Amino acid sequence: MAEHCGHARFVWNLAVEQHSYWKPGRKSAPGFAEQCRQLTEARLEFEWLRNGSIIVQQQALKDFAQAMANFFGTTHRKPTWRKRGRGDGFRIVAVKPGDVRRLSRHVGEVRVPKVGWVRFRWSRAVSGDVKSYRITRDAAGRWHVAFAAVPESIPAPGTGEVVGVDRGVTVSAALSTGGVETVPGLREGEKDRLLRLLRKLARAQRGSNRRGRVKAAVARLKARESDRRKDWVEKTSTRLARAFDVIGVEDLKILDMARSARGTLEMPGTNVRQKAGLNRGVLAAGWGRLVTRLEQKAPGRVVKVSPRFTSQICNACGNRAPENRESQAVFRCRACGHQANADVNAARNIRDIAAGRAVNARGGDPVAGPVNREPQLVLLSG
Numbered sequence: 001m002a003e004h005c006g007h008a009r010f011v012w013n014l015a016v017e018q019h020s021y022w023k024p025g026r027k028s029a030p031g032f033a034e035q036c037r038q039l040t041e042a043r044l045e046f047e048w049l050r051n052g053s054i055i056v057q058q059q060a061l062k063d064f065a066q067a068m069a070n071f072f073g074t075t076h077r078k079p080t081w082r083k084r085g086r087g088d089g090f091r092i093v094a095v096k097p098g099d100v101r102r103l104s105r106h107v108g109e110v111r112v113p114k115v116g117w118v119r120f121r122w123s124r125a126v127s128g129d130v131k132s133y134r135i136t137r138d139a140a141g142r143w144h145v146a147f148a149a150v151p152e153s154i155p156a157p158g159t160g161e162v163v164g165v166d167r168g169v170t171v172s173a174a175l176s177t178g179g180v181e182t183v184p185g186l187r188e189g190e191k192d193r194l195l196r197l198l199r200k201l202a203r204a205q206r207g208s209n210r211r212g213r214v215k216a217a218v219a220r221l222k223a224r225e226s227d228r229r230k231d232w233v234e235k236t237s238t239r240l241a242r243a244f245d246v247i248g249v250e251d252l253k254i255l256d257m258a259r260s261a262r263g264t265l266e267m268p269g270t271n272v273r274q275k276a277g278l279n280r281g282v283l284a285a286g287w288g289r290l291v292t293r294l295e296q297k298a299p300g301r302v303v304k305v306s307p308r309f310t311s312q313i314c315n316a317c318g319n320r321a322p323e324n325r326e327s328q329a330v331f332r333c334r335a336c337g338h339q340a341n342a343d344v345n346a347a348r349n350i351r352d353i354a355a356g357r358a359v360n361a362r363g364g365d366p367v368a369g370p371v372n373r374e375p376q377l378v379l380l381s382g
């Protein structure tokens, strides 16, 4: 399987190299179909490549094509070189019904081309027919198999209730219902340990045994963190899809632009700066996954709204002013004195926009009739 990973990486890196030759004005770099033809030629020429699995190699090209599409869609950065030991993995498609079987409650078996039957721990329910799967090796050296299955959609409760979810600054997610959620990351002690290890890693000599040990310890801690985050995302998305008919979230594409104006996170404690740095990436990753899962579990019930001004508008009276956001945690309206958790106030604005209750422009005509029992929200256009 490590060989499969190597082939996938090799093909991916060739694609990256091909695309690196492209300059504005030249004709476009080869796409997926052309690359597949080239792969066939390369396999004829090189025996070691021919001995590998064509599915693994073709799927690496497909992954690259998807990565380029994401890049042009501006949701992701440009695909870059892959290094051994980082993001190792490969994908198998055209899986037949008999290729995955259950041996006991906790043990399953999957047929991997050129490898044979591989046993795995059956840790999660697999719903529907398996058409493809991906095998990965994480930085801690653990092998994983993930079967592609879009989560089944959860029926709407039918109560007409709308919830707004805000990616908070002081909390991971705030709900318009007033609830705040924190992604369970590493505990304080674990964070301290991680920082110590990272410093050790910076000092350790390249290629030394010590460096290898420290690196593995760092990877184990990070894997623990990512496991907790994924678990939180699954539980939270299911809970929201079950409890609300419509779920309003911020549109990720314009989120970061709007957010940079909010300033930086400050909190008391030790190693605040470094820890805040660790947190930021974690929160971003958890948020994107949460939105994806919500869209899969509640298809057609997720409304993405512009995050612009949601943090500055008073949900009680509609006044918009940057000063309303007194601090990262506290919102206090300069016009009416309404005070709330800043992230919850933002979540309520998101809910109102998602519900179509927003009013267009300060003092302007309502976009939707003001039939709600709550005060109207003033949304400036643009």
Ligand SMILES: [Zn+2]
Residues within 6 Å of the ligand: 314, 315, 316, 317, 318, 319, 333, 334, 335, 336, 337, 338
């Ligand atoms: Zn107000």
